[in-house]
Amino acid sequence: MLRCARALCSRLPRGRRAFASSSPSTQLPMDGGDGAGDGIAHRTVAVNGINMHVAEKGEGPAVLLLHGFPELWYTWRHQMHGLAASGYRVVAPDLRGFGDTDAPTDTAAYSMLHIVGDLIALLNTLGQDQVFVVGHDWGSMVAWNLSMLRPDKVKAMVSLSQVFTPRNPMRKPLQYLKSVFGDDYYIVRFQEPGKIEEEFARFGTAWVLRKFLTYHNPGPFYITKDQGWVLPAPEIPLPSWLSEADIKYYTSKYEKTGFTGALNYYRCLDLNWELTAPWTEARIKVPVKFIVGDQDLTYHSPGTQDFIHKGGLKKYVPLLEEAVVMEGVGHFINEEKPDEITKHIYNFIKKF
Structure with a gap:
């Protein structure tokens, strides 16, 4: 179980300036190939038994940005510039198992209790009693759980792409995914340790990343030959918002x-279901903004749109603002529409 974080004396400052737009990906300077351009500071902090890489920029109320798969802190580079220029201290870590943060070898070390525990320890290290939290994909799942388990640490949260999923006590997650999507569904294919890593190695890291990051289809993601997972690997052109750099x-x-650390998040789905049994029927008690693209595969999961628009999400998230559905936008919403997402985040958190 999570350990209670010790009380902190300081409170976040409340001052802020007018919104400033972020710069596009192609204009992001790269210092020595480490991605630390435009005044983004990088450091490593010891948290919860691991070393965590953290990118930071700006001063003011703290905004914690949590990435998904297959991303890193880098996915937030646009929002970091815009929010920092608007009077916020922006903190974007590489989550456990990703990038320059430690990756424990034990699959069970990637449970949601471990991940949330990392963030509580990070807030203590940063000297923050409360933060705004923004998450995308797995980062959104982490943000939901942080807000559920430790609402005292969250001023408000913004969820991109991933809606809150109430725990179903009668059905384990993997059992449900297999029954709906079958054995070739990407999350199901991720489950056997080492097997999908071997397949990724045959295609090459860069190709696999291009395959995931360019996915712009509302249908489910499968790893089969007819979905392009065949050698020799076909060329994958990049969209305008994603550069070769x-x-x-x-x-x-x-x-x-x-990829193993990142894949272990998926391998802990059933473990998380077991560990969060005490929070069955729990409500999210912090203010929330939910934003999704209408071409996002998560938005087209069975029952999701009805859950969002017919009162189900509001039942579990009573302080939810009306959901924003962005037309023509896929899953990687914060990179595809960086300025719009930065504005949505700013306009929401400035209220608190």
Whole structure:
């Protein structure tokens, strides 16, 4: 179980300036290939038994940005510039198992209680009693759980792409995914340790990252030959919002660490279901903004749209603002529409 964080004396400052737009990916300076351009500071902090890499920029109320798969702190580079220029201290870690943060070898060390515990320890290290939290994909799942388990640490949260999923006491997550999508569904394919890592190695890190990051289809993601997972690997053109420099940065980190740490998040789905039994029917008691693209595969999961728009999400998230559905936008919403997402985040958190 999570350990209670010790009380902190300081409170976040309340001052802020007018919104400033972020700069596009192609204009992001790369210092020595480490992605630390435009005044983004990098350091390593000891938290919860691991060393965590953290990117930071700005001063003011703290905003914690949590990335998903197959991403890193780098996915937030646009929002970091815009929010920092608007009077916020922006903190974007590489989560456990990703990038330059330690990756424990035990799969069970990636439970949601471990991940949330990392963040509580990070807030203590940063000297923050409360923060705004923004998450995308797995980062959104972490943000939901942080807000559920430790609402005292969250002023408000913004969820991108991933809606809150109430725990179903009658059905384990993997059993449900297999019954709906079958054995070739990507999350199901991720489950056997080592097997999908071997497949990724045959295709090459850069190709695998291009395959995931360019996915712009509302249908489910499968790893089958008819979905392009065949050698020789077909060429994958990049959209305008994703550059070769971006792919190069992601590839440099995943080639160093491998994919196992990131995949262990998926391998803990049933473990998380077991560990969070005491929070069955729990409500999210912090203010929330939910934003999703209408071409996002998560938005088209069975029952999701009805849950969002017919009162189900509001039941579990009573302080939810009306959901924002962005037209023509896929899963990687914060990179595809960086300025719009930065504005949505700013306009929401400035209220508190």
